[in-house]
Amino acid sequence: MARYFFHTADGSRDRDEDGVDLPDIQAARLEAIRYVGEMLSQHPDLLGTGQDFCVEVMNEHDQLMFKVVTRGIDLSPH
Amino acid sequence: MVDLHSMLIVVADHGIRAHTATTIVSIAHNDLLAVAARYPSLARAFWFDTLIDAAIFREWTVNVGRRNSRERTAHLLLEFASRFRMAGLMSDNSFDLPVSQADLSDALGITAVHLNRTLQWMRGQRFIRTHSRSVTIENWPGMVALAGFDPVYLHPEGPRQPERGEGG
Numbered sequence: 245m246a247r248y249f250f251h252t253a254d255g256s257r258d259r260d261e262d263g264v265d266l267p268d269i270q271a272a273r274l275e276a277i278r279y280v281g282e283m284l285s286q287h288p289d290l291l292g293t294g295q296d297f298c299v300e301v302m303n304e305h306d307q308l309m310f311k312v313v314t315r316g317i318d319l320s321p322h
Numbered sequence: 323m324v325d326l327h328s329m330l331i332v333v334a335d336h337g338i339r340a341h342t343a344t345t346i347v348s349i350a351h352n353d354l355l356a357v358a359a360r361y362p363s364l365a366r367a368f369w370f371d372t373l374i375d376a377a378i379f380r381e382w383t384v385n386v387g388r389r390n391s392r393e394r395t396a397h398l399l400l401e402f403a404s405r406f407r408m409a410g411l412m413s414d415n416s417f418d419l420p421v422s423q424a425d426l427s428d429a430l431g432i433t434a435v436h437l438n439r440t441l442q443w444m445r446g447q448r449f450i451r452t453h454s455r456s457v458t459i460e461n462w463p464g465m466v467a468l469a470g471f472d473p474v475y476l477h478p479e480g481p482r483q484p485e486r487g488e489g490g
Binding site for chain 2: 250252260261262263264266275276278279282283286287
């Protein structure tokens with residue numbers, strides 16, 4: 245097991261101070277993707293303001309290992 | 323009483339797991355049936371116990387299906403707190419919760435990351451405090467408002483009593 249930290253950013257950054265113990269980086273990737281899915285499902289307005297919603301997976305050495313970026317793009321004519 | 327359901331349900335459709343050292347006293351199904359037949363007040367108590375289970379299951383369905391992570395986590399913590407309080411096992415709004423975050427997130431149907439972030443947020447808002455394996459509800463009204471928690475489904479008033487008491 246290793247500890248991974250999942251920072252979020254939706255305009256402002258929100259650091260994960262605790263982290264979560266997971267078997268490996270592959271598990272951490274899947275966890276990050278599921279977490280983004282839960283956040284978008286529960287808070288669809290996260291993408292309604294033109295901001296990205298990102299989750300960054302850091303390892304114990306504060307190295308960025310994986311990043312999920314979601315973006316809603318408004319294409320309606322003005 | 324744990325698994326009172328199996329008193330009448332012949333084939334077990336679920337398992338039960340203890341999270342702490344537990345003293346188990348098992349009572350034969352047939353003995354329960356006999357005592358319920360002999361003492362109607364005990365039969366009502368058994369029935370009531372399974373009705374409380376059903377009420378908790380209904381709330382659980384709403385919790386996992388409809389509430390967002392903050393709401394459902396708050397709701398479960400308040401349910402634990404309320405049940406500990408009813409059992410006289412809570413002091414200063416604190417109770418033991420010897421459950422890993424992995425198990426708790428599984429029970430809530432959210433990722434461990436999401437639960438962890440939710441608990442960090444609750445601590446930051448001073449809704450709760452956590453120390454190793456115990457939880458303190460710091461802001462009870464705030465948690466109730468967040469979760470939409472109404473403890474009526476736990477029925478602390480107890481079962482309806484028969485109006486003319488030949489029963490037990």
